[in-house]
Amino acid sequence: DVKVMTTPAETTRAAILEAFKQYESISPDDAFVFFVASHGSVEGAVLEDREFILYTSNVGLLSSEALRQEAITQAEIKSFISNVPATRK
Numbered sequence: 001d002v003k004v005m006t007t008p009a010e011t012t013r014a015a016i017l018e019a020f021k022q023y024e025s026i027s028p029d030d031a032f033v034f035f036v037a038s039h040g041s042v043e044g045a046v047l048e049d050r051e052f053i054l055y056t057s058n059v060g061l062l063s064s065e066a067l068r069q070e071a072i073t074q075a076e077i078k079s080f081i082s083n084v085p086a087t088r089k
Contacts, residue, residue, distance in 0.1 A: 011038075011057040013070055020080040032086035034077075043067065051075065 003019060005011055023032060039055045043064070052074040059070045081089060 008057040013056045013058055013072060016056060016072060017080070020083070023084045023086075026084065026086055028085050028087050030086045031088040032081070032084045033089075034081060040071075 003022075005015065005019065009015065026032065036054065041053050041055070041062075042050050043053050053067050054072040054074075054077065055067075056071055060066060
């Protein structure tokens, strides 16, 4: 199954997080691919703390506070993918 999400409503933070939840019930025998063509940035003052931030369609401001509420961090993406039971990711 392929889930294509291209409209602004489908690419908000909430919609993407909901889509990840749907894949928490797939079989370990399945393959899971997360492909995103979007904008983002690398945030963080110190090189060791820099992290990729995925801009979702609801990102309005690029302030640190707005990004924390509306974007998706690299750590969150890793966490969501680790919750997908497929052994091939």
